[in-house]
Amino acid sequence: MEVAAAIAAWAWTSACQSFSLHHPWWHGLCPRSVELHDLGPRLSAGARVYLPNSTEFPVLSARWSALKAPSPSAVVLPGTEEDVAEIVKYANEKHLPFLTYNGAHGALTSLGQMSHGIEINLAQLNEVEIAEEGRTATVGGGALSKTVIDKLWQSGKQTVTGTCECVSYLGPGLGGGHGWLQGYHGLIADQFVSMNVVLADGSLEKIDASSDLWWAMNGAGHNFGIVTSVETTIYDIEHHDWAIETLIFSGDKVEAVYQAANDHILKNGTQPSDVINWSYWLNVPQIDPHNPVIIFYIIQEGVKTVNPAYKEPFYGLGPLSAEPSRGSYTDLAAWTGIDIAAMPCQKLGHANPRFPIYLESYNIEAQRRVYDVFADAVRGSSPFNNSMFQFEGYPTQGVGTRSESAFAFRNSHLLVAPLINYLPDGSKRDREAADLGHHLRDILHKATGQEQLHAYVNYAYGSETSEQLYGEEKWRQDKLLHLKRKYDPEGKFSYYAPIAQI
Incomplete structure (x- = not known):
C-alpha cells in the first residue's frame, strides 16, 4: 500500500515523501507517533492513503460546496469492500471520526462538524x-x-x-x-x-x-x-428515442409559464410517465442583462419530437427562444446542463447551499413573489449573481406504488430548490446567503398551506429537522430512532442529515 506523504504526528507535520508503508526506510526515518502506519498491513495492495501535504489531498478532499465543509486529516481510498470495514475498525480503535465521500453535491452544513479524522473515499470501488x-x-x-x-x-x-x-x-x-x-x-x-x-x-x-x-x-x-x-x-431499454424542447422566457412570463405547466403537464398530479418538466431561473446577461430568465424544458421519452399537446401552449406564450432536440437517454444530462463536464459538476471552491421543498403544484402567486425576491437578490453585481432556482417535475406513478422505505414524500410532484452560489467571504456573507435561501423557501412553503415543510434530504441545507427530512409521522421517527440506537448507538454516522438525537 502506498502513502502519498508520511506522518510526523496526528497534527500532520510533514516529514516524509511518497513510498510504500512496507519500505524498510519507514521505521528508520519517519516518526511514528500517529500510528497510521498500523493501518497499512490491514488493507489490500490497492488501497491508498493521502495526507494534507500530498499533492492529491486537496483534490480528493475537496467538496462541491465549500460552505462548512468537513476537514478530514487523512484520505483513504479503499481497494476492496473489506478495506472499508478495516478502516472503520481502525478508526474506532483510534477514536477517530470517519466520513464517506463518493461523488459530488452533498452540501449539508452538518458535514462541517467533522473537524478531523478519516475520509473514506470510495472512488476505486466503481465497478x-x-x-x-x-x-x-x-x-x-x-x-x-x-x-x-x-x-x-x-x-x-x-x-x-x-x-x-x-x-x-x-x-x-x-x-x-x-x-x-x-x-x-x-x-x-x-x-x-x-x-x-x-x-x-x-x-x-x-x-x-x-x-x-x-x-x-x-x-x-x-x-x-x-x-x-x-x-x-x-x-x-424500451425506447432509444428521447426529445426535448428548450424554451427561454423573460421574467414577466412567470405566471403564464407555470400556469401552463400546471394545466398541460402536471394536470392535477396526472403527469404522464413519459414526460418531464424541468426549469431553471438564472442570470444570462446575453439574453437579459437585468433579470434572471426562465429556462424551461419539456422532455419526452419514446419520440423524436415532443408532442404538440405539451409544447404548443408554451410556444403560444412568446418565448425568447425555442430549440427542439432529439437524441437518447444518454443526452439528457447535457441537454439540461448537468453533464459531467458542465459547470454544476465542477468543484471550484464556491459555496453552494440549497433550500429544498416538495410541492404538489405550482402556486402561481407564490411563483411571482419568489421570482421577484430572487431577481432582486441576484441581479447585477450581487455576490449571489451566479445563483439559480431549480424546479424538477418528474412523473410520480412509479414512486407512489412503493411504500416500504424510510423515504416519506412519495406523493409529492415537484422538487424545488434555490441554489445560492457565491465565493466564501466570511460569516456575514454566509448568513446573508442562508437568510435569502430560507426566505425563498418560506414563501413557497407558506403558499402550500401545510404546517410541515417537506424537504429532500439529498438537497438539504442542514437546518432542517428530522421530521422535515424523514416525515413527521410519529411512527416514522420512532422507527428511525429505534434502528439508530440498535445499529449506531454511538452516532458514528451523524454528519449527513442526522436523525433525531439518540
Missing part, C-alpha cells in the same frame, strides 16, 4: 457488473451515475439513477433518489435488491428486505452505514 441473467447489476459504492448509465446503456439496459452525471449512484439512492425513469420504476432506492454495508462497528454485512435495517437504508441510509456495493434491478 458495474451485469448479472448473467440480465435482470440485476452489482454497482460499487463509488460508481458515478454516468458510469452506471453508460455501462448499462452499452448492454441494452437501464435503471433509475440520479439525473446529474457527477453524483454517485448510491449517494442519492440512500436518500430515496429521484431520476428520469422514476415514473415507470420508482426511486433509485426502489431498485435495490440487496446491499453490502459496513456498520458502525466495522462489520461488513449483506442485507436485503429480510433485515429490519433495510427499511432505514432506503431513504435514511446515510445515518446507518457505508454501502460498499449494491445489487440493483435493471431493465431492458
Whole structure:
C-alpha cells in the first residue's frame, strides 16, 4: 500500500515523501507517533492513503460546496469492500471520526462538524457488473451515475439513477433518489435488491428486505452505514428515442409559464410517465442583462419530437427562444446542463447551499413573489449573481406504488430548490446567503398551506429537522430512532442529515 506523504504526528507535520508503508526506510526515518502506519498491513495492495501535504489531498478532499465543509486529516481510498470495514475498525480503535465521500453535491452544513479524522473515499470501488441473467447489476459504492448509465446503456439496459452525471449512484439512492425513469420504476432506492454495508462497528454485512435495517437504508441510509456495493434491478431499454424542447422566457412570463405547466403537464398530479418538466431561473446577461430568465424544458421519452399537446401552449406564450432536440437517454444530462463536464459538476471552491421543498403544484402567486425576491437578490453585481432556482417535475406513478422505505414524500410532484452560489467571504456573507435561501423557501412553503415543510434530504441545507427530512409521522421517527440506537448507538454516522438525537 502506498502513502502519498508520511506522518510526523496526528497534527500532520510533514516529514516524509511518497513510498510504500512496507519500505524498510519507514521505521528508520519517519516518526511514528500517529500510528497510521498500523493501518497499512490491514488493507489490500490497492488501497491508498493521502495526507494534507500530498499533492492529491486537496483534490480528493475537496467538496462541491465549500460552505462548512468537513476537514478530514487523512484520505483513504479503499481497494476492496473489506478495506472499508478495516478502516472503520481502525478508526474506532483510534477514536477517530470517519466520513464517506463518493461523488459530488452533498452540501449539508452538518458535514462541517467533522473537524478531523478519516475520509473514506470510495472512488476505486466503481465497478458495474451485469448479472448473467440480465435482470440485476452489482454497482460499487463509488460508481458515478454516468458510469452506471453508460455501462448499462452499452448492454441494452437501464435503471433509475440520479439525473446529474457527477453524483454517485448510491449517494442519492440512500436518500430515496429521484431520476428520469422514476415514473415507470420508482426511486433509485426502489431498485435495490440487496446491499453490502459496513456498520458502525466495522462489520461488513449483506442485507436485503429480510433485515429490519433495510427499511432505514432506503431513504435514511446515510445515518446507518457505508454501502460498499449494491445489487440493483435493471431493465431492458424500451425506447432509444428521447426529445426535448428548450424554451427561454423573460421574467414577466412567470405566471403564464407555470400556469401552463400546471394545466398541460402536471394536470392535477396526472403527469404522464413519459414526460418531464424541468426549469431553471438564472442570470444570462446575453439574453437579459437585468433579470434572471426562465429556462424551461419539456422532455419526452419514446419520440423524436415532443408532442404538440405539451409544447404548443408554451410556444403560444412568446418565448425568447425555442430549440427542439432529439437524441437518447444518454443526452439528457447535457441537454439540461448537468453533464459531467458542465459547470454544476465542477468543484471550484464556491459555496453552494440549497433550500429544498416538495410541492404538489405550482402556486402561481407564490411563483411571482419568489421570482421577484430572487431577481432582486441576484441581479447585477450581487455576490449571489451566479445563483439559480431549480424546479424538477418528474412523473410520480412509479414512486407512489412503493411504500416500504424510510423515504416519506412519495406523493409529492415537484422538487424545488434555490441554489445560492457565491465565493466564501466570511460569516456575514454566509448568513446573508442562508437568510435569502430560507426566505425563498418560506414563501413557497407558506403558499402550500401545510404546517410541515417537506424537504429532500439529498438537497438539504442542514437546518432542517428530522421530521422535515424523514416525515413527521410519529411512527416514522420512532422507527428511525429505534434502528439508530440498535445499529449506531454511538452516532458514528451523524454528519449527513442526522436523525433525531439518540
